[in-house]
Amino acid sequence: xxxxxxxxxxxxxxxxxxxxxxxxxxxxxxxxxxxxxxxxxxxxxxxxxxxxxxxxxxxxxxxxxxxxxxxxxxxxxxxxxxxxxxxxxxxxxxxxxxxxxxxxxxxxxxxxxxxxxxxxxxxxxxxxxxxxxxxxxxxxxxxxxxxxxxxxxxxxxxxxxxxxxxxxxxxxxxxxxxxxxxxxxxxxxxxxxxxxxxxxxxxxxxxxxxxxxxxxxxxxxxxxxxxxxxxxxxxxxxxxxxxxxxxxxxxxxxxxxxxxxxxxxxxxxxxxxxxxxxxxxxxxxxxxxxxxxxxxxxxxxxxxxxxxxxxxxxxxxxxxxxxxxxxxxxxxxxxxxxxxxxxxxxxxxxxx
Numbered sequence: 001x002x003x004x005x006x007x008x009x010x011x012x013x014x015x016x017x018x019x020x021x022x023x024x025x026x027x028x029x030x031x032x033x034x035x036x037x038x039x040x041x042x043x044x045x046x047x048x049x050x051x052x053x054x055x056x057x058x059x060x061x062x063x064x065x066x067x068x069x070x071x072x073x074x075x076x077x078x079x080x081x082x083x084x085x086x087x088x089x090x091x092x093x094x095x096x097x098x099x100x101x102x103x104x105x106x107x108x109x110x111x112x113x114x115x116x117x118x119x120x121x122x123x124x125x126x127x128x129x130x131x132x133x134x135x136x137x138x139x140x141x142x143x144x145x146x147x148x149x150x151x152x153x154x155x156x157x158x159x160x161x162x163x164x165x166x167x168x169x170x171x172x173x174x175x176x177x178x179x180x181x182x183x184x185x186x187x188x189x190x191x192x193x194x195x196x197x198x199x200x201x202x203x204x205x206x207x208x209x210x211x212x213x214x215x216x217x218x219x220x221x222x223x224x225x226x227x228x229x230x231x232x233x234x235x236x237x238x239x240x241x242x243x244x245x246x247x248x249x250x251x252x253x254x255x256x257x258x259x260x261x262x263x264x265x266x267x268x269x270x271x272x273x274x275x276x277x278x279x280x281x282x283x284x285x286x287x288x289x290x291x292x293x294x295x296x297x298x299x300x301x302x303x304x305x306x307x308x309x310x311x312x313x314x315x316x317x318x319x320x321x322x323x324x325x326x327x328x329x330x331x332x333x334x335x336x337x338x339x340x341x342x343x344x345x346x347x348x349x350x351x352x
Contacts, residue, residue: 001297004038004086005031006273006305008342009065010053015343021066023346025074028081030350038084040187040303044071045088048095050156051135054088054189055095059174068181075182084184086229091171091219092190093150093157096143100170101158105144114164116149116198123147130203149198152190162194162218172222185227187250191219192230192237207234216240220247229271229301238270250303272296273303307345 012020024041031039043053046062053062061068075085094100103111118126123140131139133151140147141155149159160167178186194215202208212234220228225246230237232249241247249270274293296302 001299002037002084002301003035004040004084004301004303005034005036006040006042006303008042008305009044009062011307011342013064014341015346018064018066020064021061021070021074025070025077027346027350028074028078028083032081032083034349036083036304038086038184038301039078040086040185042088042187048097048156050095051153054090055093055153055157056090057095057097058099059089059177072181079182085182086185086187086227087178087183088189089171089174089178089186089191090189091160091162092193093152093159096156096158100160100167101143101148103166105146105148110166111164113161114167115158116161118147118149120147126198126201129201130206131198131201131209132206134206151193160194162215168218168222171219172224175223175226179224179226183226185229186223187229187231188219189231191228192216192233194218212237213240216244216247220244229303232270241269248301271299271301271303274305306342306349 007024009020012023016023024039028039044061044065045053046057046060047053048055048057061071078085096102096105100111100114104114104117118140127139131149133139133154135152136150136154136157138150138154141150141158142148143150143155143158148155150157151159162168175186192212192215193210195211195218196209197211198209200208216230216237219230228244228247229250230241230247232238232251238249238251241249247269251270251272274296
């Protein structure tokens with residue numbers, strides 16, 4: 001089994017500033033010694049600062065953490081140690097400052113429907129009909145005089161329309177860049193939520209608009225053979241991926257809540273995740289980490305984050321006493337700035 005170490009880059013930044021990538025490169029030998037065969041850098045890209053690093057402005061390394069060149073050096077060093085490197089791609093939505101959003105909002109030819117734009121009357125009708133907003137307040141947000149579909153952080157994150165050729169080309173170029181940099185795998189944030197038909201809105205079923213199968217396949221096609229871990233919201237996703245070589249369902253919800261499927265899938269396409277980018281430990285969730293780790297054994301891959309891995313063994317008190325974190329967590333648009341420094345946890349990890 002390949003254990004993949006998840007490192008949330010804003011937390012690394014809290015401890016090491018713009019030497020964050022350099023620090024990660026420096027601990028790769030320790031990760032290898034601890035049994036990790038992969039490292040996953042989450043929330044790495046230049047973002048707008050409104051949703052934990054997932055309102056991507058551009059797929060370049062956030063200068064807070066380092067540079068693209070430093071990332072390439074990290075990848076080279078990892079490969080010398082036989083460690084795979086993975087990153088996020090967020091295909092469902094972009095920052096309002098992303099080129100796809102800006103070109104659509106400015107009516108640039110070919111981008112007119114790169115976002116889901118509606119009239120004020122239509123936006124209200126569809127919202128009333130049950131078009132969902134999963135992590136924001138508004139299904140449609142008013143941005144530069146236009147009502148745009150927004151399911152995550154309101155007008156700071158705007159849904160892109162995967163029926164638009166420019167959107168497909170944009171993400172195909174992103175994947176090509178990552179392959180050119182030597183990146184080995186990608187976690188697709190909300191990769192199952194790309195295509196929807198809002199005319200099917202149903203207030204009793206927030207998933208009625210979605211076409212999960214078409215979304216999964218659309219992303220797979222533009223990924224160009226990159227190993228993909230889909231963030232898994234729906235049980236059927238793992239089965240859909242059986243026919244897509246190199247594609248896996250990363251099971252976030254079941255493992256973290258300890259609500260396992262009735263029958264744990266008897267194949268290797270569903271990959272368990274222990275921990276999460278919010279850095280809540282297994283103990284914080286009232287779970288038994290050892291039992292969760294045992295559940296990972298039948299699978300080809302398993303994701304673990306360092307705070308979870310360390311805190312349930314040696315350092316249970318790391319969540320107390322951070323006033324900046326505690327205050328800002330009440331504001332969903334400030335959580336990015338409030339991530340806990342990972343330095344004390346890495347120190348424990350390197351000492352053990």
